[in-house]
Amino acid sequence: MDNLKQALPKAQKNPPPAPVVSSSSGSLPSASKLHAAFSGYFPTWCPGCGNFGIWTAIKSAFSKMKLNPDKMAVVFGIGCSGNMNDFLWANSFHALHGRAIPNAVGIKIANHSLPVIVIVGDGDCYGEGGNHFLHAARGNHDITVIVHDNRVYGLTTGQVAPTAYKGFKSRSTPNGIIEVPVNPIALAVSQGATFVGQGFSGDMAHLTQLLESAVKHRGFSVVNVFQPCVTFNHVNSYSWYRERVYKLAPENHNPEDINRAWEKSLEVEEKIPLGIIYQVERPVYTDSLPQLAEKPLVFSEPVTDLEMLINEFV
């Protein structure tokens, strides 16, 4: 039975420390140093692309929270959004198109002490990987999904995304898309997400704060971020959004009230809410796994009595 213990990674038998930078000298690196630590190569996005704002907000939120690039996991989808894998440097898994969420769920189950962040496009999350999105919300897996909502497929050069408004003309829908758009907010709320927020890459300060709240939230958190694609979407531009978005505040919105969340989810065209639309508490998936009560799965020792299991067949 000693053999089984070798199946554990050789080092840590205890859960790694809380998700803050641990440094041997005892002093924590400053937020600006951390911001630099998270920076990878300079992005290859089109100049003016909304992804720059999201990238900056993510790095600001992570460094304000003193997350440690070693002690977290970021899963990237495939798209212009997912290309952030080389611009944001943290322990990461660059997934397949549509499959980032199940990778993230697996990482979280394996080591629930790691903050797990998913960075995906709207095509990736609501189209190709739509099924995973529903089920991860149901499970209240404690991961944060940041969706770059540009209403197009950027990387594959401008086809329509499931978030596009009816009639949107694109390279795959020259006569305008026939379907109505998915409603990411209503979808997330209805399927059991416990944090649903909406941000705008043109308002980095607000987005930074929103992302911080989302990552801090214990449970499945989704942030749908409006991200102008300056190359392939000439309708939903920065100014288009600026004319429509408004911020939710305690005076005008109670995120714990699901009925108010429904109402806000229907505001999709004339005026569009930004901020925390819905937030409730519910046990997260790993809370219900007694196997993980003491330590993360990756460091847990199998408690099996193999002889007993063998004897069940005798």
Next chain:
Amino acid sequence: MVDITVKIGGEAGFGIMTTGLLLGKIATRSGYHAFEYSEYPSLIRGGHNVIEVRISDSEIYSQKSKVDILLCLNLETFNLHASEVKDGGVIVYDEEKIAQDKIKKTAGNISFVHVPFNRILQEQKLPTVMLNNIALGVLMHLLGADLEILNNLIEENFARKSREIIDKNQTAAKVGFEVSQKSLPQGSSVKLTPLKDALPKMYISGNEMIGLASIAAGCRFYVAYPMTPTSAVLHYLAAKSGNSGMVVKHAEDEISVINMALGSAFAGVRSMVGTSGGGFALMVESVSLAGITETPIVIVMGQRPGPATGMPTWTEQGDLLFILHSGHGEFPKILLAPGDMEEVYKLTLEAFNLADKYQTPVFIIVDKYIQEGHQSVDKSKISEFKYPVDRGKLLSQEDLLKISAYKRYLDSPDGISPRAIPGMENSLHQANSYEHLEDGHTTEDAGERSKQVEKRNRKAATYLKQDFQMPRIYGDDNAPLTLISWGSMKAPVLQAMKESASHKFNLLHFNRLWPLDREKLKLLLSGLKKTLLVENNSQGQLGQLLTMATGVEFDEKLLKFTGRPIYPEEIIAKVNSIT
């Protein structure tokens, strides 16, 4: 010598499978070897189910065609299978359910035992679910076995139920025993007298054995989406998660299944998935993802007849080449195909070491025949098997602290790079589905691309040097004919060899199907006198694979693709027709 086959047939939902299972267990507890084979349609209720249990005092490998005792719980069983009963055999039936005149038509020296199952249930006020215990009581008498063994099994199985339920089940068994005693006092010609010095045996299905082995291997995460014939791995591991501490997840679809497992494997946890052809088809893109990200994963691929939904509850070896070629792009994968319960155990254990060592997908290829059938195996072969866990180049925290700039995909002579897991200090890295530099960043540079392709390909060469084993030869080395087969079809071939007791042929059995050592195999195959390929598919897929790898062609083929396994008798007949 004892070699007896009991066949039990009836409508689904009458506990026929349980009856067979318990009979096998009674036999193994009495010291005998047992082998079970079942046939059932893809229905929950109704339809025709049969299970056969072969019991012997010497080693047995597979089912056979002739039946010693046929227990009919419906007329269909009689109509379909009475002709399989051999001379001197016994047919058990309910005369109140199956008309007398129909039964009389069978000729030959066959004894009939009349058991009014339904009337017994009514008279004893027993629920229908206890029918199987009446049947077992009947069999206990016919086989001259000790009713006490059955009573003990009932006690164990219902340990958590009330005394009343246990008593009722035991009453059912007792009545069955007495009724058959009255009807045929001398019983059948075979007696299952407990064998004195027999080694303790397990009676276990392939699915359970895969589950047990994965626990023994330290697998901590099993993810699946139900699909026959592999669902029972999920059921077993889920039921045992309290003992094993494994997290067992039924995910929303097979695409999610494999991606969750890859996520957890990336985070350092030994992970396994299980499915059948259709579900595996959905996973294929991520097999390729495992290949390029170099993430270890064990995939249980339980074959059943396709294409598409095919024949869900039947057996076939039709997916070998599909698995071999699964996943776009070029990357190494390791294919294992165990041929019996002991091999299932050992190769499953090994699969986890190989996955960790080579950081690439490893397949355990099985099929309905070996997954759902129960077989006896000497307990000591399992419990005394020593398994050293090898996690390959997985870096510890101390290792990582000694490295200045960690490179996840460091080029190396054996093709394998040191692997860190997220969460440790100095572990910063990226597992990248794009082609990447040694440090994990995306690249499209020609030189870096070739370097990584060659690095990944080199793992196969390392495997051939360090872990490949040649196919095993069973039987007489100098036999004039060599049967070539793989995976589960080892069973009927070995049985045929035993039954024909001839030195006419031997068996070359492959349980490691890829990578293959082309040179050594070419030498071996081209030196064979005459060859007969034996496969449970229509296209001779192992034959194609071996020809592709070595250029050697095969003389004769025995291919069966009816959804049924190959029978030893069919092998003997084929051998006789070509020699």
